[in-house]
Amino acid sequence: MTERANLITREGRTQLEKELDYLWRVERRHTTKEVTIAAAHGDRSENAEYKEGKRRLREIDRRIRFLKKRLEVLKIVEYSPQQDGKVFFGAWVELENEAGNVVQYRIVGADEFDPQKNAISINSPMARALIGKSVDDEVHVETPNGNQTWYINQIQYTAFN
Numbered sequence: 001m002t003e004r005a006n007l008i009t010r011e012g013r014t015q016l017e018k019e020l021d022y023l024w025r026v027e028r029r030h031t032t033k034e035v036t037i038a039a040a041h042g043d044r045s046e047n048a049e050y051k052e053g054k055r056r057l058r059e060i061d062r063r064i065r066f067l068k069k070r071l072e073v074l075k076i077v078e079y080s081p082q083q084d085g086k087v088f089f090g091a092w093v094e095l096e097n098e099a100g101n102v103v104q105y106r107i108v109g110a111d112e113f114d115p116q117k118n119a120i121s122i123n124s125p126m127a128r129a130l131i132g133k134s135v136d137d138e139v140h141v142e143t144p145n146g147n148q149t150w151y152i153n154q155i156q157y158t159a160f161n
Contacts, residue, residue, distance in 0.1 A: 005110055005122050008074045009090050012112030016074075020067040028060050070111060077109075079157045087130045087155055089122055094154040095139070102153070104160050107131070126150075 008016075035053035044050050077089045087093055092106045105120045107130065113121040120127050129141045130152070139150045154160075 006073045006075055007077050007089055007122060008109040008111055010076050010078065012109055013071070013074060013076055016067055016071060016111060020064060020071070023060055023064050023067070028057070028064070031057050031060060074109070074111065083157065085134055085155065087133050087152070089131075090157060091130075092154075092156045092158070092160055093130055093152060094160065095150040096153050097148065097150050105130075106159075 031053055035050060035057060038047055038050035038053050041047055041049070079090055083091070087107065089107055089109075092104060094102060094104045096102045103118070105118050105126065107122055107127045108119045110121045110123055113119050113124075122128075122131075125143065126141050129139045133139055133152055135152050135155055137152050139152065141148045141150065
């Protein structure tokens with residue numbers, strides 16, 4: 001298993017902090033109340049609502065512990081004007097393959113990768129192949145489907161419109 005990089009964008013850290021706050025202030029309180037109400041209904045050994053509430057509470061507590069520990073070691077990587085023209089952490093990159101398919105990705109930390117938002121982990125084969133490259137560079141990425149070739153069309157440190 002690849003070791004998790006301790007890098008994150010400022011936006012990613014803010015999202016993790018919001019999740020932690022929500023879990024602690026809202027979700028945990030709500031679930032604790034539900035467990036208390038379910039416990040008042042009597043026999044806990046056959047009380048599905050109680051058992052489910054306790055299971056959910058353990059899940060919430062596990063995530064809270066993880067987020068607290070993770071936030072302690074994460075390092076925010078800020079944009080620097082010296083990065084312009086090259087792909088580094090936090091960059092939005094527009095790529096095109098030989099078939100003319102165009103994709104856009106943002107290189108982010110492992111804690112914030114999200115395929116639905118085209119955010120790829122710095123640990124991914126694509127991101128590792130892109131780091132340090134410039135516009136018009138050819139990038140070769142080894143995938144489970146074989147080697148793919150991509151061309152860098154554009155690099156930005158703000159989201160594409």
